[in-house]
Each structure stands twice: as C-alpha cells, then as structure tokens.
Amino acid sequence: MKFDVRRDFDERLLQVEASDLHRFLTGPTVFDLRRNGVQPFFVSTLLHGNETSGWDAVRRFIADTSDASIVLFIGNVRAAAQAMRHLPDEVDFNRIWRQQPWRDDLNDLLERYQPWCGIDIHNNSGPNPHYSVITDQHESTLALASIFSNRVIFTHHTLDILAHAISPHCPSLTVETGTVDDLQSAQRAYDLLTRLNEIRRVPMSPKHELEAYETIGIVKVEHENGSLENFPQFDETLKESSFSTLAAGSPFVNCLPSGWRVSVLDPAHSLDLTDEFFEFRERRAFLKREIVMSMFTHTPILALQDCVCYFLTSTSLARG
Structure with a gap:
C-alpha cells in the first residue's frame, strides 16, 4: 500500500476535528511540508483513531508556525471517524511496521526525506503522567526523550511499532500524552513540536536525569x-x-x-x-x-x- 503523499496542505484542515478527517483524506496520508534548506522532523498522529490530541497539537502547530519544516503522517482516519482504536476489519496501525508493504513504504519515505528525528504522538486511555517510550538507549534517543518528559519506558519488545521502525533512520520516540479529555495532552504535544522546531537538531545529551522503567x-x-x-x-x-x-x-x-x-x-x-x-x-x-x-x-x-x-x-x- 502506497501512502497518499501530498505537497500542499489544505488550510481548511486546520479547522477539522479528527472525526471528520475522513471527509478530506482517503486513508493514511503523508504531508510533505519541508522548507527549502531546512532538514525536517517527522511527526505521526492518529495511528490509533481514538487518540486525537496529537492531531489537535499538530494543526495548532502548523497554524502558528510559518517556518515549520516537517513531514506529517496522518494514520487511521476511518477509525477516527468512529472514535475507535481501529475498526474490527482493520489492522492496528501501530503494530504493522515490520510487515510488508508498510515497512518498505516507510523506509522509502524516510530515505527520501531524511528527517533528523521522528515523533509518534499517542494518548493514554487512563490517567497517566506524560512519558516517552523508547526502543534503544542511544544517547541521542535519551536526549530527545528528555525534551518531552523526565519519565521514559524502555522496551525490548517492538510489536512492529512505528517509532522502532523509524529508529534506524533517526532518533525516534513514541510520545504518550494523557487522556483525550485532558487539555494538557494536546498542549504538551504542541510544546514538544514547538521546541523541536526551535532547536532543529537532537541535543548532545539529555537535559536532565531520566526516571527510567523497563x-x-x-x-x-x-x-x-x-x-x-x-x-x-x-x-x-x-x-x-x-x-x-x-x-x-x-x-x-x-x-x-x-x-x-x-x-x-x-x-x-x-x-x-x-x-x-x-x-x-x-x-x-x-x-x-x-x-x-x-x-x-x-x-x-x-x-x-x-x-x-x-x-x-x-x-x-x-x-x-
């Protein structure tokens, strides 16, 4: 399956809730929003259709940030229309990235765009402090995680998750915000995107000590x-x-x-x-x-x- 890749971002989307994106997008969609001479970072949202804070953060970030250079991946708009993680006849969009054709399509995309980091934004279904999930302990990954939170989970299992599939290309995180009804979820994701756009490179080392779990x-x-x-x-x-x-x-x-x-x-x-x-x-x-x-x-x-x-x-x- 090839992603629908679009160079132009329809500004009407900035006013569209996640539940209505299916009216504008036919399926998984990549927006190439790179600026000339500025290496982009990769952002993914709505891999799970009921986790909408990432989309709220992304559309606000795009509206507020004229100099943003990003590659945006919007995942399961069909499930978002039903406020479901995924529909009964669908795969889980965050458990497919070692499978074909998803793996090759993603690798082709990342090799073409060369992002300097990758961020996959999620919500939790229950009360949780905000944290990141990492699948390696490279200094660059830990430094990236420290921008979002002092709490990080390291996992040996990958379950074909997107952030792990991105990691051979650049430092990457799964960002776990709070519940969708917590306004701080979208705010924290927005703050992360804003900070990444400001620094435009991975820090040399973590900005503070990390509280780590496995x-x-x-x-x-x-x-x-x-x-x-x-x-x-x-x-x-x-x-x-x-x-x-x-x-x-x-x-x-x-x-x-x-x-x-x-x-x-x-x-x-x-x-x-x-x-x-x-x-x-x-x-x-x-x-x-x-x-x-x-x-x-x-x-x-x-x-x-x-x-x-x-x-x-x-x-x-x-x-x-």
Missing part, C-alpha cells in the same frame, strides 16, 4: 468465546495507580467471571508469565510480587484490542 510483562484479557459480556472487574484503585508501586498481595482482579482469562505475557510474547505475577483465589487475582504498572485500561474493547496494562520495573539506562 517493560517486563503485558497483561492480557480474553474470553474463551470472544465475548464482551461479564467483563472482569479490576480493582478500582488501579486506574489511579499508573507509575505507582503495587505491593505483593495487592488485589488486581476482584471478579473473574467464568470463561474469562487474565494472563501476563513477556514483552516478546514468547513466554506466559502469569504464574510469576498472579495468584488466583475464588475468582480473584492478587499480585505475587511488587510491580510498577502503566497504561491501565478497564474499557473492554481497548483491553481486548491491545492489553489491560504493562508491568514495569525501574531500570538504569546504559547510554550508548
């Missing part, structure tokens, strides 16, 4: 028949516990109805770690060990399409 498990939920009915009841404290330490013995699932399974997979999805993390008693699940959690959601469709949350551990970054 992904050690992915919590999944599934029903044996694919049902959404009688969704498990997760402990109410979890939705406010992102990046907090949860003690061993803490309740995690308060009611696990018949037919449902909650599991923990290692980041590469090759090992089932459920018995290491959970003890099950009377249709409840309790933590066996202390963990840090991020990106928790109890929304059934989001949990089924992606995951319930990630389990993390604090880590030291090996700069290289």
Whole structure:
C-alpha cells in the first residue's frame, strides 16, 4: 500500500476535528511540508483513531508556525471517524511496521526525506503522567526523550511499532500524552513540536536525569468465546495507580467471571508469565510480587484490542 503523499496542505484542515478527517483524506496520508534548506522532523498522529490530541497539537502547530519544516503522517482516519482504536476489519496501525508493504513504504519515505528525528504522538486511555517510550538507549534517543518528559519506558519488545521502525533512520520516540479529555495532552504535544522546531537538531545529551522503567510483562484479557459480556472487574484503585508501586498481595482482579482469562505475557510474547505475577483465589487475582504498572485500561474493547496494562520495573539506562 502506497501512502497518499501530498505537497500542499489544505488550510481548511486546520479547522477539522479528527472525526471528520475522513471527509478530506482517503486513508493514511503523508504531508510533505519541508522548507527549502531546512532538514525536517517527522511527526505521526492518529495511528490509533481514538487518540486525537496529537492531531489537535499538530494543526495548532502548523497554524502558528510559518517556518515549520516537517513531514506529517496522518494514520487511521476511518477509525477516527468512529472514535475507535481501529475498526474490527482493520489492522492496528501501530503494530504493522515490520510487515510488508508498510515497512518498505516507510523506509522509502524516510530515505527520501531524511528527517533528523521522528515523533509518534499517542494518548493514554487512563490517567497517566506524560512519558516517552523508547526502543534503544542511544544517547541521542535519551536526549530527545528528555525534551518531552523526565519519565521514559524502555522496551525490548517492538510489536512492529512505528517509532522502532523509524529508529534506524533517526532518533525516534513514541510520545504518550494523557487522556483525550485532558487539555494538557494536546498542549504538551504542541510544546514538544514547538521546541523541536526551535532547536532543529537532537541535543548532545539529555537535559536532565531520566526516571527510567523497563517493560517486563503485558497483561492480557480474553474470553474463551470472544465475548464482551461479564467483563472482569479490576480493582478500582488501579486506574489511579499508573507509575505507582503495587505491593505483593495487592488485589488486581476482584471478579473473574467464568470463561474469562487474565494472563501476563513477556514483552516478546514468547513466554506466559502469569504464574510469576498472579495468584488466583475464588475468582480473584492478587499480585505475587511488587510491580510498577502503566497504561491501565478497564474499557473492554481497548483491553481486548491491545492489553489491560504493562508491568514495569525501574531500570538504569546504559547510554550508548
């Protein structure tokens, strides 16, 4: 699949909400908004159609910044029209970038435009502090991450995510802002874009110390028949516990109805770690060990399409 590449940006789009972009764009679209003599940076938004703060930040940035030099990728406008992560008949747009034809199309685009960094903007489905996700610990990547937040998650698993696919070409981040209804989500993304446009190169080193975590498990939920009915009841404290330490013995699932399974997979999805993390008693699940959690959601469709949350551990970054 070739991206729809456009050189001209229709200024009417600056007034268009994410849910209406499908009226103007036929699918994944690249806007070549480079300025002569100015190396661009790459920005991606709406890989998940229900994560709209990135689009709000980008359109404000374009409206406010006459000297911007960017390559803009707008992802899943069909899903955005339905306020969904992705439609039932679609792939997850942030889990495809090692697959063909997406991989070659992206590599061709990046080789042509030579961006100096790549930023993929997302929202969280629950309350989370703003943070970045990185897939390498190069000094340039850490320096880029420090512009957005002092909090960073390093992950060995890539799940075909866009930021990892960009990383051979330039330093790249997945930027995780807050929820879509938090106005600070779009503001923080806008501030990042503005700062990148000002500096136009990756800093030599991080601007401050980074609070670093590493992904050690992915919590999944599934029903044996694919049902959404009688969704498990997760402990109410979890939705406010992102990046907090949860003690061993803490309740995690308060009611696990018949037919449902909650599991923990290692980041590469090759090992089932459920018995290491959970003890099950009377249709409840309790933590066996202390963990840090991020990106928790109890929304059934989001949990089924992606995951319930990630389990993390604090880590030291090996700069290289």
